Amino acid sequence: MRDLGIDVLFKGSNMLRLLEGLWVSMRISLISVVISMVLGLLVGALMTRKSKVVKWFTRIYLEIVRVMPQMVLLFIVFFGTTRVFGWNIEAEKAAIIVFSFWGTAEMADLVRGALISIPVHQYESAAALGMTELQTYVHVIIPQTLRRLIPLSINLVTRMIKTTSLVMLIGVVEVLKVGQQIIEANRTSSPNAAFGVYATVFLLYFIACWPISMLSRYLERKWC
Template sequence: MSDGLPEGFFAQIGYLLQNYGTNYLKGAGITIVIAVICTAIGCVIGLGCGIVQTIPVEKRDGMGKKVLLGAARAVLRVYVEVFRGTPMILQAVLIFYGAAFLFGWNLDMWTAALVIVSVNTGAYMAESVRGGILSIPVGQTEGAKAIGLTHVQTMTSIILPQALRNIMPQIGNNLIINIKDTSVLFIIGVAELFSIHKGVVGATYAYFPSAVIEMAIYLVMTLVCSAILRWVEKRMDGESSYALVKQTGGLNAPPYVEHGKPRTGNLDL
């Protein structure tokens, strides 16, 4: 046991908070910043991958489009399967050390950390976006084509807004996962929360009390982020009340709007 570390569990908790509390908070700050930034970048990567994977191929399309799209989908499939099928800690080792060994790219640990977590998140989000797009009834796409919208207009104006709402829980889930999985970045020297815990344990040998403090901090971060994400989802759902419009005095008359309660009877149009 380290000199100066008191006896008793709660006494040791107090000692660690008093002497290393600032370090824990700095580690938590780095963890949450990396998680939020990389989740946002991963969503953009996943959005691009999901859109490419759902681009329709029709018989009248040229051979060039079919070959190019097929090759792109094959590359994306390999990317998704590799990064979803291997541990992030090994991905961190391969990207950070492999970039220097194979290509001579000496990435600093912060750049490597952002790349590692973002690319990993993008692989998971690619499948979420693809599923979100496919969850929209095909009749909406057919209706958009019927009124003359292009595929790009259909996606940006009709499909993606609904798909993004559908996958909001998965985006939140990935954020929570990233908050916890940044702990693997200690392998490349990033001073995130788990790395701080290792440093405190090395200095005090108070492994269990430090682990309890670390777990509590992770729990607070995930609970706060979950609450914020639920609020965002609720805001995206819009108001739960409705407005019933009754038009009187002809089509040019201003509408009569009643909020919050149903009206019975026929509407005068």
């Protein structure tokens, strides 16, 4: 049988290094997700306001994020700001800025969708029962919104993890880059390492994202 180059992973600390690389991407996505969720809730709530100015601003913001590839945004923040403003942002920080900018828009859109999906009669019934506006939100609207929101925002986490693989292209040493280094280092001893290593990276991403996707789907079925 042909050598699949999987043995490389068991040499020295190679597997551990790959996992460390994966953690780098995970860290970036977790930080970005937390920032996106907090800001997304605010922006999303803002978007349901009637003000024209707010509507236009958020509309333009969403449209930019919808149309521009995250890779382009990464380049702008990573290369562009250095040149134009003389800032020297580390690749990892640039990635967190871009992914939070992107994630906030996605999250805000989800929040807006969840908020407007609550029928008006829910507000009216609450008012008819004599609830104040605060009570209406705390006891009636927010619990229903959360049920619709949680599965979708968990899904955003997997998308964030997948998108962070892009940071490799601005020079962050994450799992794919570590894989490349391992392959380079073992070029002579196991020439087929590229297959084994990249297959492993593929599976690592799958193992990281799949359970989260399943959880999101399960909750969606249960609650929506």
